[in-house]
Amino acid sequence: xxxxxxxxxxxxxxxxxxxxxxxxxxxxxxxxxxxxxxxxxxxxxxxxxxxxxxxxxxxxxxxxxxxxxxxxxxxxxxxxxxxxxxxxxxxxxxxxxxxxxxxxxxxxxx
Amino acid sequence: xxxxxxxxxxxxxxxxxxxxxxxxxxxxxxxxxxxxxxxxxxxxxxxxxxxxxxxxxxxxxxxxxxxxxxxxxxxxxxxxxxxxxxxxxxxxxxxxxxxxxxxxxxxxxxxxxxxxxxxxx
Numbered sequence: 001x002x003x004x005x006x007x008x009x010x011x012x013x014x015x016x017x018x019x020x021x022x023x024x025x026x027x028x029x030x031x032x033x034x035x036x037x038x039x040x041x042x043x044x045x046x047x048x049x050x051x052x053x054x055x056x057x058x059x060x061x062x063x064x065x066x067x068x069x070x071x072x073x074x075x076x077x078x079x080x081x082x083x084x085x086x087x088x089x090x091x092x093x094x095x096x097x098x099x100x101x102x103x104x105x106x107x108x109x110x
Numbered sequence: 111x112x113x114x115x116x117x118x119x120x121x122x123x124x125x126x127x128x129x130x131x132x133x134x135x136x137x138x139x140x141x142x143x144x145x146x147x148x149x150x151x152x153x154x155x156x157x158x159x160x161x162x163x164x165x166x167x168x169x170x171x172x173x174x175x176x177x178x179x180x181x182x183x184x185x186x187x188x189x190x191x192x193x194x195x196x197x198x199x200x201x202x203x204x205x206x207x208x209x210x211x212x213x214x215x216x217x218x219x220x221x222x223x224x225x226x227x228x229x230x231x
Contacts, residue, residue, distance in 0.1 A: 001171065001172060001173075034214065038155070038218075045221040046207075046218075046221060047221075048212060051213070051214045052212075055217075057219055058211070089154060091157070091217075098171055101147075101157055103154045104155070
């Protein structure tokens with residue numbers, strides 16, 4: 001199972017919006033609505049930000065949103081804040097009761 | 111509150127085995143699957159597999175099929191992950207993670223603190 005493809009890095013200024021893409025195949029991202037997104041600050045465990053493509057868990061700011069088109073899922077962070085600077089990972093169900101993560105994207109807030 | 115408390119850091123020699131534990135509290139252990147995820151230094155997250163604590167049924171990522179075993183002890187509400195025939199590139203932080211409140215079986219909203227496993231001669 002190959003890792004999902006994410007850009008290595010993205011950046012934006014405070015107040016701007018950024019979008020992180022996550023590209024897979026019809027056997028994972030495109031085949032199921034089980035894409036989740038995680039935020040990870042250095043030295044910390046990942047934190048769930050989006051589940052099932054676009055559902056936001058309780059406590060996650062509504063600045064974070066998710067979507068999917070075909071084999072590509074996206075995480076959009078609007079009104080960037082300094083504390084959003086972190087690594088972001090997508091994850092998808094990949095059939096046969098397995099999952100696969102993306103390679104991760106480093107978000108820099110300029 | 112819901113907590114996953116993992117065992118401490120380990121240093122192992124190549125070829126050895128390691129077992130990482132994940133002790134749970136604050137919820138019904140047998141009610142939620144437990145997944146294991148690892149992260150090599152400076153690298154991304156890698157899904158390893160999961161165990162159904164109720165039945166003991168496991169599913170492993172194909173990469174780990176022959177050298178990982180996930181088990182559980184329902185009497186202590188603890189999940190275990192054993193990795194055998196360790197190599198230097200197994201050096202990583204190992205996490206247990208569970209989908210609890212997300213309502214989705216494939217969205218992990220509760221994570222352990224991570225266990226650093228170092229493989230070095």
